[in-house]
Amino acid sequence: MTLTRQEIEKVAFLARLILTPEELDEMTGQLGRVLEYMALLNEVDTEGVEPLAHAVEFANVFREDHVEKSLDREVALANAPHRDDECYLVPAVLGDV
């Protein structure tokens, strides 16, 4: 199973990555080899084996519905590249209300 350049372009777009033509070629090869490696797993006979939902063999880890202290706003915003007194600032989000 190999990947096409178009598929890499699409995945890059979805991940908001801008790749140069050289990088696209490189990624097409590298990610293709990852998929080929994963394809090995398809050779295992899984007839009658329950699908695994999680690698850890237990379930039902809950917390009770209690409010705990949140971060101080100054701390929360401390690492933001752009901010004002109250909010994170990002390039304008338009066209989707």
Add this chain to the structure above:
Amino acid sequence: MSMGDRPYKIVIGLEVHVQLLTESKLFCGCSTKFGAPPNTQTCPVCIGMPGVLPVMNRKAFELAVKTGLALNGEIARFSKWDRKNYYYPDLPKGYQISQYDLPICRGGYLDIPAEDGEGTRRIGIIRVHLEEDAGKSMHDEKAGRADSRIDLNRAGTPLLEIVTKPDLHSPTEAKTFLTELKLLLNYLEVSDCNMQEGSLRVDANINLHIPTDDGGHVATPIVEVKNMNSFRAVERALTYEAQRQYEAFLETGHKLGDVPKQTRGWDEDAQITRPQRSKEESSDYRYFPEPDLVPVTITEEELERIRATLGELPAEIRRRLQTTYQITAYDSDVIVNQGRAFVDYYCRLAQGCGDGKMAANWVQQDVLRTLNERQWTIAQFPVSADNLAELLRKVRAGELDTAKARMVFAEMVEQRCSAAEAVQRLGIVQVDEGELRRLCEELVAANPRVVAEVKAGKDKAIGSLVGQAKKRNPNVNPARVKEICLELIQRQA
């Protein structure tokens, strides 16, 4: 389903998101309280810092199960979490924790009142699943700002997504479904469904089936309508969109499958839908299992324990009120819409006064009006059901006419007192039945002309006797005077 007077059949499915009534978020202990200053209810988990571990809120899970049971769905004995990947500034992790292939509940239905007022319509539910909310982005276009401001207080708030089958066949029916769903979730104490505060959001998928000459039909492309901020907006947006699709079909001939699925937003000011840029180029969200959260299982015992907390639901209560107290579907609807505490008040009143219809009239008129005027809930209402029942018994016994009973009611509200005390405070002296009878006998004897007119069939003439009785004793019950006088005159005949 009939097409009404439209030349097409409308097909609507809804996707409803409701915020669950938990104190804390889905995977962390931050508060979910509405209206806090921006970015004061966040922590490393809900703003997506590296190396943190989300832990599931038990109450959110139980509320989801409760909803699934009330919607008659099949609760998954095993469900799991998935990451839905997309980039958006209000989604700090770059993915939303949601449920993809193993949702908490599959199938089910909600019965809603039929549009013609007769019986109910069953609307199918496809699935109910839990997920976390995103944050809020704000952009002040008028101020011409270059940046959007992001508030992450809402990020990680528990949401329940409820997806219906495309079983709704008119914009009004869509609104009725939402109204019934909201009532159910209020009764379950799962969500307050407050659209202003964003705790209920709804998107609609809509297309048309247009009949063809061969007796079949052609389907128009499905459009997802977003940005509807009230149930009325849903009704209007869908009405607009249906007609728009019909006209677009006549113009272009595009059928389902000819063009990609479109997203349109409702513009409340212009009262039209407009094409929207969708968040993703495609619906390629690259779901994969969430490695940070373990699956959730539920046993039969736990299911039964949660089922036992459902309580009596709106549809059952309506039926019970109609059969037990002989009231109309309309009356039962008004009472049930006011919530469980109001229903309890009504039932106690109806039992206490012995007349369900009379009790229904009083709660809908006098009680509801007072609650609205004073902005009270039924819990704050100073007249207990037992005290009001005492008043209504006096009316039934003919001790008070309706006008006086209203005065007594107002006094009971003001003074927070019993009916007997209010009667006394107002100086309403009750006229003894024997005294009343003597007065009527005197009036009948003294007014032969009136008596003759009544005998001749002019029942209205009796009004003159009632008037004279009130002049002689303002405390008499006019209805009772009329009854006694008529009885005396008829006996003369």
